[in-house]
Amino acid sequence: MPVLQIKNLTKDYGFGRGVFDVTFDVNEGEVFGFLGPNGAGKTTTIRHIMGFSRPQLGSTMLNGMDSWKNHHIIQRTVGYLPGEIALPESLTGTQFIRMMAQLREMPDMSYAEMLTKKFELVPSGDLKRMSLGMKRKLAIVTAFMHDPPILLLDEPTSGLDPMMQGIFIDFINEEKERGKTILLSSHIFSEVDATCDRIAIIKDGCLVSTFVANDLRHNESKTFEIEFATKEDFERFREQREYFQKISIISVKQHRNQLKVLVDDANINDLITLLADYKLLFFSEIKFTLQDYFMKFYDHNTTASAAMEVGTADVVS
Ligand SMILES: Nc1ncnc2c1ncn2[C@@H]1O[C@H](COP(=O)(O)OP(=O)(O)O)[C@@H](O)[C@H]1O
Ligand SMILES: [Mg+2]
Incomplete structure (x- = not known):
């Protein structure tokens, strides 16, 4: 019980x-x-x-x-x-x-x-x-x-x-x-x-x-943010259509040569192999957090997001 x-x-x-x-x-x-x-x-x-x-x-x-x-x-x-x-x-x-x-x-x-x-x-x-x-x-x-x-x-x-x-x-x-x-x-x-x-x-x-x-911590897909060293590499990556079954480009910042990709855990090696052929300025995982999940329910509700706190250092009571 x-x-x-x-x-x-x-x-x-x-x-x-x-x-x-x-x-x-x-x-x-x-x-x-x-x-x-x-x-x-x-x-x-x-x-x-x-x-x-x-x-x-x-x-x-x-x-x-x-x-x-x-x-x-x-x-x-x-x-x-x-x-x-x-x-x-x-x-x-x-x-x-x-x-x-x-x-x-x-x-x-x-x-x-x-x-x-x-x-x-x-x-x-x-x-x-x-x-x-x-x-x-x-x-x-x-x-x-x-x-x-x-x-x-x-x-x-x-x-x-x-x-x-x-x-x-x-x-x-x-x-x-x-x-x-x-x-x-x-x-x-x-x-x-x-x-x-x-x-x-x-x-x-x-x-x-x-x-x-x-279940949130062990999400089975990952988001990575990538910045390419040159415009050429950035554009070339976006043309790699044969990979698009496994790697989805979910957002693009054209002026910074940056994009975000979503990959199932099973396909992370494919992404790494593909990227070996490019010159990168950075490559980092964007963690899906409790806050991200929470905001799905509270989206478009700025009072709620303002009332919630992320860190422990800046608590309002
Ligand atoms: N005794 C009460 N009489 C009238 N409204 C109340 C009373 N207690 C709580 N409320 C209202 O119910 C809602 C939930 O309050 P509360 O449970 O204190 O929220 P939380 O603890 O999540 O901040 C609020 O809108 C609050 O103003
Ligand atoms: Mg309370």
Whole structure:
């Protein structure tokens, strides 16, 4: 049985907002990426899984339990990192950690201490005066310090600096190695690419694609960009009609003597053999990325592409 089962989940907030007929499963030990720009419906879905909100239609189940009916058990079983954190301002970080440990009746703080070191959390200060980044680290440590088997991470790296984002990605991969089941929502392609086994793309509250991440990585055809040293070679290559069964020219930049070709993996040797007869300035593979795939669903939608991030260095939260 899958650990998480989201079946026909619908919550209509009006004006086309909300989530509509969302269905997916997350299996034990899997890292599942939930990818979409701001407003796509990621937080709404995750809050239903946590049992904070009641579905209008459909259901969310965790270990076979309905989230809404069992929200007390679920909120104790899951390590939940919300997208927006609210911490009690009157405490210090250390007091907050101690309070959460008591609530969870945790006898052993060694895992909490390991997390504190890993994320370079300095918990001693007042929460009122803590920087946003330090508050995020505190939220991370308290969300996971009881070593829960299931992690629900809602845009977990927003508010972290690039180095901490890297440490967080390593942490996800280590937790996966330890057998945890993880649902990660994100608008950052690189972190989804670096961690997820399967990915769902959500658009305007609806899932538009669910796929195995490796299927994208192991695409069976390749695109290469080639620049010829001379106009003569460029034109001569374009006349090689006997090869056109195996090598398709998909775009041409006439003024630069450049073109792009698409080749099945089985025919790459033919391309190399053919090119040996030409003088090139460069030859490089253009990787088909998660972003390319994503944009197929979001094409002509500039707000969505502007809201998505490619790298980890330039995150907007
Ligand atoms: N409680 C609510 N009441 C009304 N509209 C809401 C509520 N929660 C979310 N929405 C709307 O539902 C859509 C999806 O929001 P959300 O799930 O937060 O998206 P994401 O987490 O992907 O950014 C947005 O248009 C948002 O404004
Ligand atoms: Mg959100």
